[in-house]
Amino acid sequence: xxxxxxxxxxxxxxxxxxxxxxxxxxxxxxxxxxxxxxxxxxxxxxxxxxxxxxxxxxxxxxxxxxxxxxxxxxxxxxxxxxxxxxxxxxxxxxxxxxxx
Numbered sequence: 001x002x003x004x005x006x007x008x009x010x011x012x013x014x015x016x017x018x019x020x021x022x023x024x025x026x027x028x029x030x031x032x033x034x035x036x037x038x039x040x041x042x043x044x045x046x047x048x049x050x051x052x053x054x055x056x057x058x059x060x061x062x063x064x065x066x067x068x069x070x071x072x073x074x075x076x077x078x079x080x081x082x083x084x085x086x087x088x089x090x091x092x093x094x095x096x097x098x099x100x
Contacts, residue, residue, distance in 0.1 A: 006089030013082035014040045019075050022068045023048035031068070039069065039078060 021043035022031035034043035040056070042048030055065035069079040 002092040003089050006085045006092065009085035010082055010089070012038075013078050013085065014038050017074075017078040017081075019078055020072060021045075021048055021052075022071055022075070023051045024064070030071070039075070039082065 015038040017038050019036055019039060020032075021034045021036040023042050023045075025032045032043060032045070032048055034045070034048075036043045036048075040052060042050075042052045052065070055061040068075065070076045
C-alpha cells in the first residue's frame with residue numbers, strides 16, 4: 001500500500017502539482033511566470049513544455065532545471081513531497097532499509 005501511495009504522490013508531483021512554469025524566456029531572468037501543472041510540464045504555451053523537457057535531456061541545461069526545483073515556495077514544497085515519496089517507496093521496497 002505504501003508503494004502505491006508513494007508512486008501516486010510522485011506522479012502527482014511530476015505532472016499535476018500547481019507550480020510556476022519557469023521556462024526560459026527572453027528578457028526575464030526568472031523565466032515564465034505562468035501557472036503550470038507539475039514539475040516536468042510547462043504552462044499553456046506548447047513551446048514551454050518542450051523547453052522544460054529538453055532541460056532534462058540536454059546535459060548543459062540539467063543544472064538550470066534542478067535550480068528551478070527550489071525557485072519559489074510552491075516548487076520547493078512539491079520537490080520535497082516528490083523526494084519524500086520516492087524515499088518512502090524505496091524504504092518499502094528494500095527489506096531492512098528502515099532503521100530500527
